[in-house]
Amino acid sequence: MIELSWLPPKPQDWIARLRTVADAANVRDRWSEYVALSNYCIDFLDTAKLDKEMERSRKRDLLGSDAAMPSLRLALLASSAVQHLVPG
Numbered sequence: 001m002i003e004l005s006w007l008p009p010k011p012q013d014w015i016a017r018l019r020t021v022a023d024a025a026n027v028r029d030r031w032s033e034y035v036a037l038s039n040y041c042i043d044f045l046d047t048a049k050l051d052k053e054m055e056r057s058r059k060r061d062l063l064g065s066d067a068a069m070p071s072l073r074l075a076l077l078a079s080s081a082v083q084h085l086v087p088g
Contacts (some may be wrong), residue, residue: 007041014040018049022057030057 021033034054
């Protein structure tokens with residue numbers, strides 16, 4: 001695994017926090033917690049779990065209210081080919 005040494009290590013309650021963040025009623029509170037959870041040194045599997053939970057939350061917000069989570073734009077910068085990582 002590539003080590004991102006500048007990020008703090010993942011706390012032991014990371015999974016528990018991820019599971020409970022969807023219960024937050026306020027969209028901005030949920031988004032803030034998702035951002036906080038992403039700012040740890042997490043592996044590929046945890047990144048996938050975080051993405052799945054964020055996608056579920058986003059879909060629920062789109063169906064249930066006008067105040068949906070903000071969209072996110074991501075730039076991929078690399079020194080080799082990364083076209084296979086771009087969705088679609």
